[in-house]
Amino acid sequence: MLKFIKGNLEQIDGVEIYPIISLLIFFIFFVVLFWWVFTATKEHIKEVSNIPFESNENNEKV
Template sequence: MLKYIKQYASTIQGIDIYPTISLLIFVLFFIAVLYYVKTMDKKKVEEISSLPLDLDINQDQHAQVSSH
């Protein structure tokens, strides 16, 4: 099956640019995400990192309040 697709794709003119464009989009997106993470406010990072723990505490408190 892949042989037929590969053979058909090789007959299309200009198709060789698509893998290059895809790689370029991926690299630019990856760099943008890295830049965003590096420039994030440290307090926001601490807040986000404690969310799973806060969620457990909030659920425990909510369970205690609703059981009374």
């Protein structure tokens, strides 16, 4: 099955740039995510972690 895909992709000019772009997007996304996690304040993390425990009158089941 891979032979068919590889054969078709070899005929496209400039196709080798797409894996590089996808790797860069993946890498940049996780670098930004790690930066956000390490720079987030403890107060923000505590506030966000308590959201599921807050009661909301519209969503409570009786």
